[in-house]
Amino acid sequence: MPAIKAYKSKGKIIPVDAAKVGKAFQCPWTDELFGTKRGYITHLTKLRETRMHKRAKQNIRDKKFADFYNQPSLEAVVNWVNTIRSSSLIMHTVLHGHTIVKEC
Numbered sequence: 001m002p003a004i005k006a007y008k009s010k011g012k013i014i015p016v017d018a019a020k021v022g023k024a025f026q027c028p029w030t031d032e033l034f035g036t037k038r039g040y041i042t043h044l045t046k047l048r049e050t051r052m053h054k055r056a057k058q059n060i061r062d063k064k065f066a067d068f069y070n071q072p073s074l075e076a077v078v079n080w081v082n083t084i085r086s087s088s089l090i091m092h093t094v095l096h097g098h099t100i101v102k103e104c
Contacts, residue, residue: 005016024033025040029047034040064084071077 007014007016007019022035024035025037026033027040027043027047030043032043034043068077068080071080
């Protein structure tokens with residue numbers, strides 16, 4: 001069996017004769033490859049939206065926790081908890097076993 005020239009990449013082998021040069025788009029954040037610009041743009045849009053939503057949720061959590069940490073007394077903490085009790089943040093925290101007590 002004769003040896004042939006081939007391209008190798010990430011465990012894949014393509015014979016040089018079967019390979020063709022084409023344009024592709026690679027995401028700099030996920031390293032995914034796309035054969036069309038439309039697919040690449042769609043990927044970037046979804047990636048941006050996902051990251052923006054994640055960042056917005058984190059900002060809301062940070063504001064609520066900062067408000068909690070800045071309560072001046074135990075009575076203020078109790079009042080804060082009573083006013084925010086129905087908040088999804090507290091419910092999520094309780095349901096998932098996280099703590100909202102600041103460690104010193």
